[in-house]
Amino acid sequence: MRRNPKELDVLHRTMSRRAALLGGAQLVFVGALGLRMRYMQVDQADQFRMLAEENRINIRLIPPDRGELFDRNGKIVARNSPSYRIIIVREDAGEVDKVIADLSRLVRLDEEDLNRALTEMRRSAPFLPVTLADQVSWEDISKVAVNAPALPGITPEVGLTRVYPRGADLAHVVGYVGPVSDYDLSQIEDPEPVLRIPRFQIGKVGLEAKREDVLRGFAGAKRVEVNATGRVMRELDRREGVSGADLQLTIDADLQAYVQARLSGESAAAVVMDCETGDLRAICSAPSFDPNLFVRGISVADYRGLTEDPYRPLANKSVQGTYPPGSTFKMITALAALEDGLVGPDDTVWCPGHLEVSGRRFHCWKRAGHGHVDLLNSLKQSCDVYYYDLAMKVGIDKISAMAKRFGIGVRHDLPMSAVAEGLAPDRAWKERVHGDVWRVGDTANASIGQGFMLASPLQLAVMSARIATGRAVAPRLVKSIDGIEEPDGAGEPLGLNENNLRKVRRAMFAVSNDRRGTGYRSRIIEDSMRMAGKTGTSQVRNITKAERAAGVISNADLPWERRDHALFVSFAPVENPRFAVSVIVEHGGGGSTAAAPVARDIMLQALYEGTPPLSAYPTADRSKIKAQQERLHRERPEIGAPVSDRA
Amino acid sequence: MSYLEHNLRSTPSGMRKILHMNWPLTLLLISVAGVGFLMLYSVAGGSFTPWAEPQMKRFALGLAVMTVVAMVPIWFWRNMAVVAYGLTVLLLIMVEAFGTVGMGAQRWIDLGFMRLQPSELMKITLVMLLAAYYDWLPAKKTSRPFWVLIPVVMILFPTFLVLRQPDLGTSILLITAGGGLMFLAGVHWAYFAVVIAAGAGLVTAVFQSRGTDWQLLKDYQYRRIDTFLDPSSDPLGAGYHITQSKIALGSGGWTGRGFMQGTQSRLNFLPEKHTDFIFTTLAEEFGFVGGFSLLTLYALIIVFCIATALATRDRFSSLVTFGVAINFFLFFAVNMSMVMGLAPVVGVPLPMVSYGGSAMLVLMVAFGIVHSAHIHRPRQQTR
Structure with missing residues (x-):
């Protein structure tokens, strides 16, 4: 369509005006974009740069x-x-x-x-x-x-x-x-x-x-x-x-292997402690379990097997199990009385087989009684009445205090799980926990390591080491960290009368080496390695009057879980004690028969740092020991072969 | 104005037309496309495949198409406007009927050698139709209601089809470009005032009604609008993209992190890094200097288009050139606003830079028409 030039001019002017307006608006917008870009890229650059780095970098x-x-x-x-x-x-x-x-x-x-x-x-x-x-x-x-x-x-x-x-x-x-x-x-x-x-x-x-x-x-x-x-x-x-x-x-892995093997078949615990440094050479609880199973993730069946075993393989009996120490506690009662000066080591007590304490009759393990006994004889034959008598004189609080000085009722600082405190009861404790007054009968029970008294095998080993050295030896498990030696557990002197300690040690020597001692059958005959010890048999049931009248049922006739615990504590060599050994065999029966031989074998293994020669054993035991050594070596070669007899 | 002009009296013919193309504009387009190749090479991790090489081939094809279009006299294009518009609307309806579903929206027709997006084509054919309409319409009828209603229908009908795809970005572009052209054609400003006021009133009413008895939209629709307007309220969805985009842009600093050193794009934190968000890679790797340079190139293209439009006395030529300029402006303005967090995320590519065939080809055709208008403009006859 042809337009006249005039109309075209008008239209063109309008368009130019409006184009300038629109173009101007566009340029303003472009400017705004530029400013926004500047603001983000220059003013806020650091912040965005940081965000970009956070996006990109992962640690x-x-x-x-x-x-x-x-x-x-x-x-x-x-x-x-x-x-x-x-x-x-x-x-x-x-x-x-x-x-x-x-x-x-x-x-x-x-x-x-x-x-x-x-x-x-x-x-x-x-x-x-x-x-x-x-x-x-x-x-x-x-x-x-x-x-x-x-x-x-x-x-x-x-x-x-x-x-x-x-x-x-x-x-x-x-x-x-x-x-x-x-x-x-x-x-x-x-x-x-x-x-x-x-x-x-x-x-x-x-x-x-x-x-x-x-x-x-x-x-x-x-x-x-x-x-x-x-x-x-x-x-x-x-x-x-x-x-x-x-x-x-501080553990000697080979000794540990020996102890574990020696305890096998029993529900038992044993501790071998260095009397000088407190080093734990072996600290065993039997039966045990393979920790590698747990690393891999134990199967349900395996785990049930472990939890349902009546011998409780998962429990660490040596530190977390506490037991009435029984007669192994008698040294403490004796020392409490001796230190108090109330009795002398040579004072005697008449044992008719029982003692009346406030109307209740407390029995000696030997119904016929021991007759006149002094410290040496009472410990050697483990007369109970002697200790009832001492306890009546000295009182529970002093016995309890002495127990704590020897490490019973005290939590030892060891990097192990569930280290038990045990219990050395006193009047205040019974008031607090049971809300009941302490009775004389409680004292009588405590004096022979029964009743409320509880100790772990570790504490019994510590006790033995402290008796042997007279110092507050403390257990040590970690020898060094990255080559830097940890402080040892030699400890300060206990501050006891050395004379009294010597008497007690001599009595313990008699236990193991006197023909009438309860531990005589499990003695060491090598002179340089003579052992001092104390047997213990702790009741896990009350013996009723009726039963006592009918004659106490022997352990062999009882179901396993009702039998007595067998205990033995020891140190050797007597002259210059190197090791303290404590053994407990749960429901093992008598300490002299079930625990003492085990402790003796362990002691010899520790002293000889390997399989001991048969000459260290009493002649009568040698063939049996030889067979045992051969068996253990077969089962666990790392324990070491029996040495040919040099005797 | 071309440097050969002063000794020419009439419209050039034959191959001489090539000399009379708007060469500054062509050079600007080549520069912008060059920036695009560089960035596509970079976002591919220093590789011509899969993006830079096809893009270069397409651009070469685009240049050829642009030249061919430029050679054809502008009056031919004016005469073709109605046909082109009709064909495009037909294509839009075909997309509605058989279009391939891609990116969650029906947008293209597969022609075998390329995928044709009719909505892209619509941008240019709409401009052509409106320009032809106002070229034909007697000046005094321009602001008569009936003669205003006709172009409004011309704009709204394809917009409606595009919106159904759904492609909100292109719909907004169509309406804005169409409205801009009507404004330039001289439609009385009162119409625009009324439309803008009504639009503003409607938006206000919609927002004001929220939470009252006469609420105009459903709750979920409001929530969608919220996310659309403020993507950061949806940090794992739409907000994630815009946040990453802003981080990339902002971390560029003055001079950028260096070519191919942009961690945001190299480590895939950027969404759509070769298409809609390619500007962020440029800004990250070349910083403010790089980003502002591209912005300047775009502004210059607009300026040259406006100058071309004003220099010709042919009404169709002017209007069509303006239309192309408005479209081009809307393209990069919306895209840049989007990546800078100034506008909601709508799928608008960066013109001549983003990877994609049909958008670029359509733009090259459009610039071809601009060239044609420039070459075939009426010369001052010596009488």
Whole structure:
């Protein structure tokens, strides 16, 4: 359409005006965009740069190597060993089901593990590795490695896991480690990030748990660059962690093995303590369990087996079990009376077989009575009436105080689980706990280590060592940390009259070496290694009047759980005591028959630092001992072969 | 104005037309496309595949198409306007009927060698139709209600079809560009005032009614509007993209982190990094200097288009050039506002830079028409 030029001019002017307006608005908008860009990129650049870095950089922890455990002779007790596992990366595997089916034809895969892995795979990003099988044997891993080309996405991986080469021997001492559980995390306030590493192992029980602080070490860290889906693109830098400290124990692993073997078949505990330094050379509880089972994750059946065993393999009887010490407590009652000066060592008491205490009759174990007895004879023959009499004179509070000086009723500071305090009762304690007044009868019971009195095998060993040295020897389990010696437990002198101690030691010597001593049959005849000891038989049931009238039922005729506990405490050599040994055989019957021989064998094994020669034993025992030594050596070669008789 | 102009008396013919193309504009377009190749190379991690190389081929094709379009006399395009518009509307209806579902919206027709987005095509054919309409319409009828209603229907009908796809971004672009063209054509300003006032009133009413008895929308619709207007209220959905985009842009600083050093794009934190959000990669790697340079190139393209439009006395030429300029402006303004967190996320690519065939080809056709208008503008005859 042709327009006239005039109309065209008008239209063009309007358009130009409006174009200028629109164009101007557009330029203003462009300017605004520029300003916004400047504001974000220049004024706020630092903030956004930081956000970008946060996006990009991830910090990954490198788990530290756990400190290893050695015995006093440098033998390994707990170490970290490579453990193999099979991992799968979904993205690389392609057909996951087919690959897993192929894999399961090569190695046996646990159904439970497999289901867990499949669930995890569905939830996580396709490039993240998922563990299919843990703790895989070397052969299985080799099979997987050889067949790698046929198994896309499957890789064998190596990590570290805790191994206890000594198995059950040190289970109660060292304890075990396990993966951090949600419960563990809930118990810790502000848990360290390293604990959140999947499958990170921490000490669960025993020394592993108690010295977690030094054993764990410190995690390293690496900074990695990740993309938006979390895939690691490259490592930027890393800071190595600090390995945990190696601990050297005071335990002699071979002696420990011997004691454990010697106790096997019984529900028993034994402690071997160095009288000089307080070093625990062996601290055993039988039966034991294999801690390696717990590291791997114990099966329900195995666990039920352990919890339902009447011999309670999981209980650490040597430190957490407390028992009435019975006659092994008599040295304390004697020392309390002697120190008090109320009686002299040569004063005698008439034992008719019982003693009337405020209308109640307290019996001696020997119904016929011991006649006139002094300190030496009372201890040697374990006369009860003598100690009832002393206790009536000296009173419970002094006996209790003396017990505590000797480590009974005191919690010893050991890095082990559930170290028991035991109990040395006094008037105030009964008032407080039972809300009842202390009765004279209680004193009579306490004087012979019955009634409320409770001690652990560890405390009895400490008591023996303190009698032997006269010093407050304290138990020590960790000899050094990363080569730095821990303070020993030699202790200060107890401040007792040396004369009194000597009398008590002489009486204990008589127990083991006098023809009429209760421990005579389990003596050591090697002169340089003579042993002093004390038998104990602690009742776990009340003997009724009727039963006593009819004649006390012998242990052999009772069901196992109602039999008496057999105890024995000892130190040797008498002249220059090196070791204190305490033994308790639960429901073992008499201390002289069930506990004393065990303690003697352990003592000799410790003194000879290996299998003792038969010449150290009384002639009558030698053939039996020889057979026993051969049997134990067969069962546990590390114990050492019997030595040819030099006598 | 072309440098050869002063000794020419009449419209050039034959191959000489090439010399009379708007060369500054062409060079600007090549520069912008060059920036695009660079960024596509970078976001692919230093590789011509999968984006830079196809984009370069398409741009070469686009340049050829632009030249061909430029050679055709502008009056041919004016005469074709109605046909083009009709065909495009037909294509839009076809998309509605057989279109492929992609990205959650029906947007393209697969032609085998390329995917045609009729909504892209609509932007240019609408401009052509409106320009032709006002070229034909006698000046005194321009503001008569009936003659205003006709272009309004021309705009709203395709907008409605696009909105059904649903493609909100393109719909807004169509309405704004159409309205802008009507404004330039000289429609009385009172119409615009009324429409703007009514729109503002409606929006206010919708928001004011919230929580009252006479609430105009359902609750979930309000929540959707909230997320749309403020993506940070949905930090894992829409908000994630815009937050990452702002981080990338902001972390660029003055001079950027260096070519191919942008961590946000290299590590895939950026969404749609080769299409709608490509500007953030540029801003991250070349900083304020790089981003502002591109913005300047865009502004210059607009300026040259306006100059071209004002220089011609042919009404169709002017209006169509303005229309292309408005469209182009809306493209980059909406995209940049979006990546800077100034506007809600609507799917609008960065023109000539974002990866994508049909948007670029359509733009090249549009600039071809601008060139044609420039080449075939009426010369001052010596009488």
